[in-house]
Amino acid sequence: MVRENVKVEIEIGLHARPAAEFVKIAERFKSNIRVCKDGIWVNGKSILSLLTLAAEKGSELILEADGIDEKEAIAALKKFLSAK
Amino acid sequence: MKERILRGIPVSGDFGYGDIKIYSPELPIIEKKEILPHEIPQELEKFERAIILSKEDFEKIYQKVRAEIGKDIAEFIQIQIAFLTDETVLKETKEYIEKERVIAEYAYSEVIKRYYHNLINKGKTVFIDKGLEIFDVCCYVIEKLKDSKKGFSLLQPKEKCVIFAQSLTPMNMALLDKNYILGIALEMGGKTSHISIMAKAKEIPTVVGVEKLLHFGANVQKAIIDGNRGMVILSPTEKRISLYEKEKEELTKRRKLIIAKKEREAKTKDGKYIDISANIEFVYEAVIAKEYGAKGIGLFRTEYLFLSKRNLPTEEEQFQLYKEVAEKMKPYFVIIRTFDLGGDKIIPGYFESNPFLGWRGIRFCLSNLDFFKTQLKAILKASTTRNIKIMLPMVSNIEEVIKTKKILEELKEELRREKIDFDENIELGIMVETPSSVLLSDVLAKLCHFFSIGSNDLTQYTLACDRGNEKVSYLFNHYHPAVLRLIKETIKNGHKNGIWVGLCGELAGEPLGIILLIGLGIDELSMAPHLIPYAKELISLLDTDFCKELAEKVINFSTVPEVIKYLKKKIKKEGILLEKYTYV
Numbered sequence: 222m223v224r225e226n227v228k229v230e231i232e233i234g235l236h237a238r239p240a241a242e243f244v245k246i247a248e249r250f251k252s253n254i255r256v257c258k259d260g261i262w263v264n265g266k267s268i269l270s271l272l273t274l275a276a277e278k279g280s281e282l283i284l285e286a287d288g289i290d291e292k293e294a295i296a297a298l299k300k301f302l303s304a305k
Numbered sequence: 306m307k308e309r310i311l312r313g314i315p316v317s318g319d320f321g322y323g324d325i326k327i328y329s330p331e332l333p334i335i336e337k338k339e340i341l342p343h344e345i346p347q348e349l350e351k352f353e354r355a356i357i358l359s360k361e362d363f364e365k366i367y368q369k370v371r372a373e374i375g376k377d378i379a380e381f382i383q384i385q386i387a388f389l390t391d392e393t394v395l396k397e398t399k400e401y402i403e404k405e406r407v408i409a410e411y412a413y414s415e416v417i418k419r420y421y422h423n424l425i426n427k428g429k430t431v432f433i434d435k436g437l438e439i440f441d442v443c444c445y446v447i448e449k450l451k452d453s454k455k456g457f458s459l460l461q462p463k464e465k466c467v468i469f470a471q472s473l474t475p476m477n478m479a480l481l482d483k484n485y486i487l488g489i490a491l492e493m494g495g496k497t498s499h500i501s502i503m504a505k506a507k508e509i510p511t512v513v514g515v516e517k518l519l520h521f522g523a524n525v526q527k528a529i530i531d532g533n534r535g536m537v538i539l540s541p542t543e544k545r546i547s548l549y550e551k552e553k554e555e556l557t558k559r560r561k562l563i564i565a566k567k568e569r570e571a572k573t574k575d576g577k578y579i580d581i582s583a584n585i586e587f588v589y590e591a592v593i594a595k596e597y598g599a600k601g602i603g604l605f606r607t608e609y610l611f612l613s614k615r616n617l618p619t620e621e622e623q624f625q626l627y628k629e630v631a632e633k634m635k636p637y638f639v640i641i642r643t644f645d646l647g648g649d650k651i652i653p654g655y656f657e658s659n660p661f662l663g664w665r666g667i668r669f670c671l672s673n674l675d676f677f678k679t680q681l682k683a684i685l686k687a688s689t690t691r692n693i694k695i696m697l698p699m700v701s702n703i704e705e706v707i708k709t710k711k712i713l714e715e716l717k718e719e720l721r722r723e724k725i726d727f728d729e730n731i732e733l734g735i736m737v738e739t740p741s742s743v744l745l746s747d748v749l750a751k752l753c754h755f756f757s758i759g760s761n762d763l764t765q766y767t768l769a770c771d772r773g774n775e776k777v778s779y780l781f782n783h784y785h786p787a788v789l790r791l792i793k794e795t796i797k798n799g800h801k802n803g804i805w806v807g808l809c810g811e812l813a814g815e816p817l818g819i820i821l822l823i824g825l826g827i828d829e830l831s832m833a834p835h836l837i838p839y840a841k842e843l844i845s846l847l848d849t850d851f852c853k854e855l856a857e858k859v860i861n862f863s864t865v866p867e868v869i870k871y872l873k874k875k876i877k878k879e880g881i882l883l884e885k886y887t888y889v
Contacts, residue, residue, distance in 0.1 A: 232676075237384050238380070238381075238384060240387075241383060241384040241387040244387055245387075263393075264392065264393045266392050266393075267391045267392055267393035267394065268384070268387040268388060268391050269388065269391050269393065269394055269420045270391075270393050270420075272420075272424060273420060273423045273424060275424075
């Protein structure tokens with residue numbers, strides 16, 4: 222299992238469209254993906270769960286991946302969230 | 306059922322008659338029905354099948370929208386597909402069915418509701434807005450589950466219908482298929498709200514601001530939506546329907562005659578040319594504009610690019626779009642208005658108590674320089690077509706123009722260094738839509754190549770009235786002498802400094818407005834594409850001296866009724882039948 226902290230740099234936050242893209246990336250990996258904001262953990266492959274986090278630009282998230290491709294998954298998702 | 310007439314604000318022409326479909330952002334209420342333990346597997350299978358079938362349908366819609374409207378809007382449907390296939394929702398629904406032993410549609414709607422409330426509780430309009438779309442997809446699934454006609458999707462109505470709703474989002478509007486949607490009636494909205502502008506562009510008969518529409522329409526089967534008169538007629542009588550049909554027939558005939566001559570020049574009787582161009586928002590509208598005989602794009606709104614995207618649209622994405630529109634419009638000009646976020650075009654995730662007086666238009670751009678530079682650079686790169694002009698929204702002081710010009714020069718220098726081609730002579734103009742920009746138009750005219758009067762906002766700011774606020778929207782009138790005087794001042798100062806002056810608000814598409822504006826010396830009129838043939842027809846009958854006399858007279862009046870009454874009287878005397886040139 223890998224965990225990493227990441228700051229959301231997406232201008233409009235983890236809004237519906239970016240959340241859909243996030244899920245798309247997450248689904249490319251076999252690992253289980255979880256995302257945490259303010260102590261609440263949700264499934265990273267579920268767009269509705271991600272939306273309930275209401276993660277705005279600048280919010281701090283914890284990403285967690287667990288599985289055979291966990292490292293690659295974390296790297297790809299982190300890149301997506303922190304790309305300006 | 307007895308006929309009942311509801312009144313609202315007329316938005317776009319003609320009438321639509323059909324079965325009423327109520328579009329509600331709420332989930333339909335599903336009755337809780339328990340099932341027997343041995344029925345669980347079959348209920349689970351029913352649920353899975355409904356999801357698969359719905360997904361297939363939405364993928365078809367995606368392909369269709371992508372081909373017909375464009376990739377950017379189609380991406381939005383992919384979000385719907387993501388909602389549809391959300392693995393947590395699917396898992397939780399199945400668990401719910403198993404644990405509670407209930408029918409799938411009940412389980413599913415309960416699970417969705419949970420998420421929706423969670424989103425609402427976050428208090429983010431942005432997310433609530435998305436909630437509407439979640440429900441669109443969910444209603445669709447529930448319909449598949451129930452096999453009933455109750456729930457329905459705006460995206461894919463099964464048969465032709467008229468829509469009743471509280472309000473619709475701009476994205477809803479963009480996706481509506483006008484072959485199926487015969488009319489729209491909304492409780493919310495004013496004549497010049499964004500939704501109304503889109504309804505006009507789509508030519509869907511629309512009435513907004515209808516009080517208690519959903520209350521009275523709840524159990525009614527059919528309705529006529531009369532977008533000319535602003536009426537919604539519930540359960541119309543046979544006689545009424547045939548009257549409308551007759552009227553439509555006549556209108557269609559008249560329309561054909563006018564449209565047949567759409568390609569002609571817009572020239573007055575005494576030979577003065579007026580540039581007639583179109584206001585557009587989406588790339589596909591450029592084609593429509595040309596079909597209606599537009600000799601340019603007077604206003605290409607670019608906000609939707611931002612509103613529908615993750616992050617900012619990249620330079621490359623913007624470049625492609627601008628270039629596509631410019632290529633399509635050749636040899637005519639395309640005026641790209643830089644992002645005008647704010648006001649009624651909400652910046653996602655940002656709220657202010659008085660958005661119309663707040664962080665919008667050029668103010669927003671100048672405080673987000675990276676964002677602004679990306680757009681300007683994309684425009685410059687696209688300008689190799691040599692027909693693009695840049696226009697700045699919401700200018701309220703001189704510094705905003707000077708700053709923008711400096712940025713533009715820096716970007717040009719950058720491109721020169723990188724040896725990238727662009728139009729060295731690209732013109733920069735401003736929207737004149739604040740009273741301060743009018744009063745300083747003598748100075749501003751020396752700083753730019755053209756003015757385009759944004760009469761909707763100018764009216765709003767001059768009369769201090771929010772056109773979207775139903776309580777005060779009655780004050781909004783662009784024939785107000787105060788507004789007309791500002792328009793006159795702008796044109797005068799523009800011409801004095803050798804630049805052309807256009808107008809791209811609603812006023813440009815109204816017969817009275819056209820006559821007045823020609824009288825005031827306007828050079829260009831930019832309007833919704835379908836109005837163009839009418840404007841040209843009207844202009845061909847006008848004499849500039851006549852228009853001038855009228856304008857000079859009414860500019861000295863002090864009230865709106867005086868202006869309107871005088872104009873109508875004189876125009877009638879001249880033998881011009883205004884109704885003939887009004888798009889209805």
